[in-house]
Amino acid sequence: AQTVTQSQPEMSVQEAETVTLSCTYDTSESNYYLFWYxxxxxxxMILVIRQEAYKQQNATENRFSVNFQKAAKSFSLxxxxxxxxxxxxxxxxFMGGSARQLTFGxxxxxxVLP
Amino acid sequence: DGGITQSPKYLFRKEGQNVTxxxxxxxxxxxxxxxRQDPGQGLRLIYYSQIVNDFQKGDIAEGYSVSRExxxxxxxxxxxxxxxxxxxxxCASRARGANTEAFFGQGTRLTVV
Numbered sequence: 001a002q003t004v005t006q007s008q009p010e011m012s013v014q015e016a017e018t019v020t021l022s023c024t025y026d027t028s029e030s031n032y033y034l035f036w037y038x039x040x041x042x043x044x045m046i047l048v049i050r051q052e053a054y055k056q057q058n059a060t061e062n063r064f065s066v067n068f069q070k071a072a073k074s075f076s077l078x079x080x081x082x083x084x085x086x087x088x089x090x091x092x093x094f095m096g097g098s099a100r101q102l103t104f105g106x107x108x109x110x111x112v113l114p
Numbered sequence: 115d116g117g118i119t120q121s122p123k124y125l126f127r128k129e130g131q132n133v134t135x136x137x138x139x140x141x142x143x144x145x146x147x148x149x150r151q152d153p154g155q156g157l158r159l160i161y162y163s164q165i166v167n168d169f170q171k172g173d174i175a176e177g178y179s180v181s182r183e184x185x186x187x188x189x190x191x192x193x194x195x196x197x198x199x200x201x202x203x204x205c206a207s208r209a210r211g212a213n214t215e216a217f218f219g220q221g222t223r224l225t226v227v
Contacts, residue, residue, distance in 0.1 A: 009154065033213050045204065045218035052213055091156060093216075100164060101172070102147060102206070102216055106156035 002027040004094050006105035013082045014113050020067075021077045021108045023092030032096025034068070034075045039107075040088040048090070051075065082112045116141045120205050120219035126227050127192070127199065135190045135222045137205035145208040146188035147216065150174060150201045157204065163188055192224065200226045 003026045013019035025034070036048040051059045051068050058066050063083075067076045079086055092105040118139040127133045137146065145164050149157040159172030163182040177196025182188055188207075192199045202223050206216040 006156075035215065043202065043221050045206070045216075047215045050213065050215060100145060100208070101159065101162060101170075102208075103159065104149070104157040106154065 002029070002032075002094050002096060002101070002103050004092055004103050004105035006092055006108050008108045009106070010109045010111070012111040012113055013079075015082055015084060017082055018078060018080045019082055019110065021079075021090050021092075021110065023075045023077070023105055025073050025075065025092075025094050027073070027094065027096055029096035032094060034066075035093040035095070036064070036066070036075075036077045037091045037093060037104075038086075038088045039091065040085075045091075049077065053096075079110075084112050084114060086110065087112045118205060118207050118217050118219040120203075120222050122222060123220065125222055125224045127224060129226055130194045132191055132193050133199075133224065135192065135203055135205075135224070137188045137190065137219060138186055139188075139207045139217075140186060141207055141209070141217060142185070143207035143217070144185070144210045146182070147206040147208075148172075148178075148180065148188070148190045149204045149206065151204060151221075152201050160190065160203075199224055 005024045032053045034051045038046045038048050049061045063080045065078045089107045091107045095102045121136045147162040148160040161180040163169035179191045204221045205219045208216045
């Protein structure tokens with residue numbers, strides 16, 4: 001079974017600054033997918049970014065980028081030019097294996113300060 | 115509009131009663147998931163289903179049951195055997211394909227009174 005660990009329960013960042021959220025995972029699978037989801041106060045889950053494990057290039061989506069280190073089983077999210085609307089709970093998620101089980105970490109509550 | 119709908123948004127249950135949470139999707143997705151969210155514990159997988167008439171237990175299936183009789187629907191029953199059912203429940207669905215994202219409903223807040 002796979003596990004996903006987010007070791008930062010809470011973080012804060014000043015508006016316009018950059019912040020990095022950490023995520024590590026444990027799996028015996030060789031082919032898998034990683035995701036970052038955002039959950040604002042409305043509690044609606046929103047996909048931020050995804051990464052295929054077989055791709056060495058780090059994924060980017062506008063101000064969001066990842067640092068994927070497959071050997072270290074690390075998948076961090078970098079948010080550049082932080083905005084007040086980025087305030088949310090951020091979840092790292094793993095999907096792999098034939099069963100396609102989607103496993104989430106415990107989340108990091110990010111607060112962007114004005 | 116395509117999407118995934120959970121109902122009701124808020125649900126109250128008396129101790130000892132079973133209750134069923136609805137999850138419907140019109141996205142033509144094959145896979146569907148139920149998660150429980152508690153403060154500080156993230157999303158924990160209860161059950162998931164890859165195809166109609168088939169489903170698997172997740173990490174915390176005890177006290178819950180599901181059915182998948184139609185592709186569009188994946189209801190979750192919280193039974194009286196679930197000792198601490200008060201939580202926020204999220205349903206999700208995914209299309210066939212390895213890297214497809216999961217789409218989530220807006221959740222149901224269940225409170226035992």
